[in-house]
Amino acid sequence: MGPCPVPCDINIDDIDGIGKGSFAQTGLIRSSDYVVKIASNNAHRHHDREKEVYQRLGQHPRILQYFGDVLIHSSERTQRGLLLRHLKNGTLAETLSIRDPSPPTDAVRYIHSRNVIHGDLGCHNFLVKDDGSLALADFGGSRIDNSDCLEFPPARTGQLLWEDLDDDEIEACFINEQYPSFANVPDPLERIIIRCWTGKYVNADHVASDLGALGAFSIS
Numbered sequence: 576m577g578p579c580p581v582p583c584d585i586n587i588d589d590i591d592g593i594g595k596g597s598f599a600q601t602g603l604i605r606s607s608d609y610v611v612k613i614a615s616n617n618a619h620r621h622h623d624r625e626k627e628v629y630q631r632l633g634q635h636p637r638i639l640q641y642f643g644d645v646l647i648h649s650s651e652r653t654q655r656g657l658l659l660r661h662l663k664n665g666t667l668a669e670t671l672s673i674r675d676p677s678p679p680t681d682a683v684r685y686i687h688s689r690n691v692i693h694g695d696l697g698c699h700n701f702l703v704k705d706d707g708s709l710a711l712a713d714f715g716g717s718r719i720d721n722s723d724c725l726e727f728p729p730a731r732t733g734q735l736l737w738e739d740l741d742d743d744e745i746e747a748c749f750i751n752e753q754y755p756s757f758a759n760v761p762d763p764l765e766r767i768i769i770r771c772w773t774g775k776y777v778n779a780d781h782v783a784s785d786l787g788a789l790g791a792f793s794i795s
Contacts, residue, residue, distance in 0.1 A: 579643050579658065581609055587649040598622075598715050598726075603661055611645055611656035621715035621725055626657060628691055628714040637682035639702060639712035659712070667709060668698035680783035682711035687779050693717050694724040749773075763789050 581604055590602035590611060598618035601610050614622035629641035640660035647654045664670060667679070679701055686693060693700070694716040701709045716726025740748070748754070749772065757765040767785050776782050 579645070581607055581645070581658065583643075583645050585611065585645055585647050585656075587647055590647065596713075608661050609642070610659050610661045611647060612659060613647060613654050613656045618715070622655065622657070624717060624719070624722075624725055625713075625715040628717050628719055629657070631689055631691060631719060632686060635685055637685055637709060637711060639710040660710075662702040662704055662710060664703040664705065666699050667701040667703060670703050678783070678786075679709055679711075680779060680786060682709060683779040684783060686711065691717055691719050692724060694726050761789075 585604065589605050591605060592600060592602045594601040595615065598615060598621040599612050600615050601612045603610050612622075612625070626644065629638075632638050632641075634640065639662070642658040642660075645656050645658045647656050679696075682701070683693070683696065691714070693711070693714065695713065700711060700713045702712050704710055716724055718724040752773075754769060754772075757768070760768070767782065767789075770776055770785075771782065
């Protein structure tokens with residue numbers, strides 16, 4: 576992980592907010608290439624899980640760089656934050672139409688080799704680096720070893736599916752193999768998605784192999 580590249584004690588006034596999710600908010604440290612991620616809504620389990628996962632994964636070209644914990648001070652309290660690399664190009668979801676990124680399967684295969692299950696894979700959690708390659712981020716809901724995932728996202732194929740159904744109704748649809756419409760999704764890719772949903776793949780290598788056979792990604 577190496578030494579902390581910025582002071583480990585940061586004043587809240589030196590941070591500009593750039594994003595907020597259900598369990599954390601992210602801010603850019605001024606005059607730097609780093610962001611801090613702070614737990615929100617008392618989501619300390621997610622913070623601790625994400626820290627544990629980053630420590631397990633270490634430095635890898637397909638994982639967002641993590642540099643350790645920092646303390647963020649305000650007049651009201653002191654909070655812990657995760658120090659991460661700032662990638663200004665945004666997410667794959669925002670740049671998919673103009674980039675030819677590295678295969679997302681590279682990152683998935685790596686985290687699975689380290690006994691980590693992400694729990695919320697999607698274009699919104701792949702950040703685009705300056706060279707067009709991808710870095711997987713946001714491990715707050717992940718499973719590590721035999722722990723439970725802390726987050727289970729709704730099913731989607733580029734957009735949320737069954738927005739008018741509750742969780743129990745969606746689960747019933749999957750059990751009964753009643754899948755949503757795959758409009759604009761090629762039939763071979765639809766079959767791969769359904770195999771993922773139904774647990775037919777043993778590991779991410781098999782998914783990567785099938786995607787490579789479609790020419791969907793250049794598997795390295």
